[in-house]
Amino acid sequence: MSCEIEQDLTAFLDGELPELRAKQVEAHLPGCPSCAGTLSLIRRTVLQLAALPELSPSLALRRKVMARLDEPSGLTERLRALFRPAVLMPALGMAAAASVAVVLSVGPESRLDPEQMYVAMNMEMLEDFEVVGLEPEDVEVVTHLHELEALP
Amino acid sequence: MEVDEDAELMLRVAAGDKSAFAALFDRYQASICRFAYRFVGDQARAEELAQEIFVKLYRSAKSYRPSAKLKTFLFRVASNHCLNEVRRGEYRMPHVEPHTEEQEGADGQAQHASGPDQALEGKELERAVGEALSKMSERERAAFTMCRFEGMAYRDIAFALSASEAAVKSLIHRATLAVARRIEELQAGLCPARSQA
Structure with a gap:
């Protein structure tokens, strides 16, 4: 005992x-x-x-870690990478074309608010890029994308 | 003073100095790999975890305050990461198969080639420790590893595990006894076989 x-x-x-x-x-x-x-x-x-054999890390580990330091981290940085001009401009073009198609096919009786339509369309685009867990400010950006489109 | 040097290096990392990060990596890579290895029982997986842990350390450099020892801060990052990955089911301790006579023969040949009896003891010991670790809780495993292989004080382990010192004392005691009893069992099982030989 x-x-x-x-x-x-x-x-x-x-x-x-x-x-x-x-x-x-x-x-x-x-x-x-x-x-x-x-x-x-x-x-x-x-x-x-104390007599256990020592473990030696592989030589490749250092190289792999150092190579990963510049990878974008977190949602904010990934979104920033996503919204860089090279990605954003073609995506906006596609979104604009899709919005014209939606407006033409649905017609004037549509009950959807234009802002909700833009959110829905752009959310889809974001899902294509596998962006999940949007924060309120990111949703805000998506909500006002149509204003960006209207810019010359 | 290593602690001050570490803090200084970490402040440089926060300012974007990658050579300072490389110096910290060189200093702590063996410790972190050893910790991760004891956690998952596989060297390749341990290196994957170590990679993630160092990348997290780099990204959290700005949140580091020199009031905490860097090694303790690093082990907090490492513990959280390993515990989360294991809980998410990403990594599991492998089930350790009972030792067979065939394996014993193969091991014996390998060790015979390299010579000393001590190597055989090392391998048996490694197996006993691995088996005991695989059967304990993740927190016991983490506390035991930091204490026995990194020589960390209970207070620092408590910080790394976000636990009280009393809880850490109990985790380390249970884990040390579990390993001790597994070693004892293994030795008891091996002794008759050796005396026959």
Whole structure:
């Protein structure tokens, strides 16, 4: 049967107990063969662990990590990359063509608010680019894309 | 002073200095790979995790405050990353198969070629530790690894795991005993076989 001191034996060996508690453990050990045995087992194990073979990382690891430092991180940077002119202009062109097609096919009886239509269309475009988890300010940008389109 | 040097390097990293980051990488790559290896039990997976951890360290350079030791900060990043990846099911500790006589023969030949008896002990020990680690909780594994292989103080481990020192004391005690008992079992199983030989 283990005693209450047993819980502190590893911390005792690691020098992590407060001084008073360490003295209590020390005083307890000579009269408790179970704790003395457990402490000796822990001590042996800690010494044996030092003999484990070392692990050497591959030489490629450094190269791979350094190469990844300039990758865009997080949604904001990925969105910025997505909205760079080379991607945005063709996408806006496609969106404009699609909006004309939608307006022509749906007709004047459409109940959709033009802003909602733009959000829906551009959300689709964003999904194509696998952008998920939009933040409120990103939705705001998408909502007003038609204003960007209207710019000369 | 290594701590001040680390903090200085990290401040340079925050200012965009990649050579400072390379110096930190060189200093801590072995520790992080070792930590990740003990976490997932496979060197290739451990290196994938180490890659992610260092990229995260680079990106979080601006949030680093020199009041925390860099090594502790780095192990906080590493612990969070490994715990999250394991919880997401991305990585699992491999199931360690029981040792067979065939394997023992093959291992014995390999070690015989390289010579000393000590190598055999190292391999057996590695197996016992791997088996014990694979059966404990992720937090026990993380606390044990930081304590036993990195020599980190309980207070620093508590910071890395966002836990109390009392919780860390208990995690390390349980994990150390689990490893000790697995080693003992293995030694008890091997002794008769050796004496027959």
